[in-house]
Amino acid sequence: MKPHIEESLRSLRAAARDITAFDVLRKAAGVDLASVCFHAQQAVEKSLKALLFLHQVEFRRTHDLLELAQLLRQFGVETPVPDDQLSRLNPFAVTFRYDDVQEEGTISRGEAAALVMIIHRWAEEQIQAALGESDAASDH
Secondary structure (H helix, E strand, O other): OOHHHHHHHHHHHHHHHHHHHHHHHHHOOOOOHHHHHHHHHHHHHHHHHHHHHHOOOOOOOOOOHHHHHHHHHHOOOOOOOOHHHHHOOHHHOOHHHHOOOOOOOOOOHHHHHHHHHHHHHHHHHHHHHHHHHHHHHHHO
16 A cells, blocks of 8 residues: 555544544533544544645644645645634634633534534545545556
């Protein structure tokens, strides 16, 4: 398997681990939204990065979902959700993790869950399609 595809799959697996943590925390009583949505943001970030790896797009170290989505668009890959939806998770990467600010009203747990599932499933489908193309090319 090509290294960029392996890296893409590794990032997708890391996203799946964050989805598991997000799901557990989302359903737990007494867990603040910042802790819950940190894992939602991380899952989306790693899913987007998986596609950047797949398309062999170099990117800087960042937690900015909008920057990652913009890079994908520059290479002809449109995200299945608008930027304003992605931006709702951005503060959970750093701002709400380290600052004592009120995060309520930014996004609900349910909205975050829907966003995570849409992005992760979309990334999985893109990567599986590329794997199928890679397998077909190696058969010839």
